[in-house]
Amino acid sequence: MPSLAHKRGTRAQINAAAAASQLRAGEVYFITDEARLTVGTAANAHQAAAKQGEGSSDPWTWLKLSADVANSTITLASVTGLSFTAAPNTTYIVELVGAFQSAATTTGIALALALPAGAGVAGLAQHAISLTALAPVEQIAAGASIGVTSGVRAAATNTPISGRWIVQTGATGGTVQLQFRSEIAASAVTMRAGLTALGFRVI
Structure with missing residues (x-):
């Protein structure tokens, strides 16, 4: 042969x-x-190329938050456990579905991704601030957010939040890490364990 x-x-x-x-x-x-x-x-x-048996598999990998993570500062901090290692020269869709709590109705939250050097990003995270309005926060640069969320419907109550980003790595791969911050200094926001998950897939 x-x-x-x-x-x-x-x-x-x-x-x-x-x-x-x-x-x-x-x-x-x-x-x-x-x-x-x-x-x-x-x-x-x-x-x-996919190997035999892989064609019908779920292309998404999901990470579930295993413990509550709180931040009472206006500086982005890691949501511990919600990160993955991205390969060089690769494009990913990253999706968040979950819940958070705020210490006060006037305390909002912002989410962003920390990225490897040279990576590009575009994304949006949002949650309800009333029964009739959503508040979005944009991300177009690593570890930075644009926009302000003014609060939540109720304090110390689970508030649904979702986000979606597209990430393009450059020649250097590395860690993609979900980050969050409070909109009000000294007023905590808490990402909720068990109800929050980060997913990613290559496109």
């Missing part, structure tokens, strides 16, 4: 070759630590 050879390496080695713009569009590579093929889509990017 004739044999066919492909360039091969671990996922990390092939990602490093992509970061150095050493791949060729249309060329097939073998990822040795995953036993799968990937195809160069540009000098600095490749797309891995």
Whole structure:
């Protein structure tokens, strides 16, 4: 039987070759630590193929908050446990669904993602501030938010919150971390364990 050879390496080695713009569009590579093929889509990017049995699997990975996390400052702080490691030169959809509580009805919350160096982001997080109005907070830069949420319907009560972002990493991969802050100094907001989850998938 004739044999066919492909360039091969671990996922990390092939990602490093992509970061150095050493791949060729249309060329097939073998990822040795995953036993799968990937195809160069540009000098600095490749797309891995699914293996048999993977086609119908859920493309999302979900992380559930295991303990309440509070922040009573207006400085962004990590929501401990809601982070993942992003690969270089990869685009992700990141989604949040959950609940939080505020110490006072006049205390709002802002969410943002901390990103690896060189990554781009666009996203929006929002929650109800009354029975008829939502308050959005935008993110178009790493670890920063635009907009103000004025409060919640009721203090010390679970308030639903949702968010969605698109993240494009550059040549450097690294940690994508959900962060949050209070809108009012010395008035706490608390992300609720069990009712809050962060999901991500490659697109």
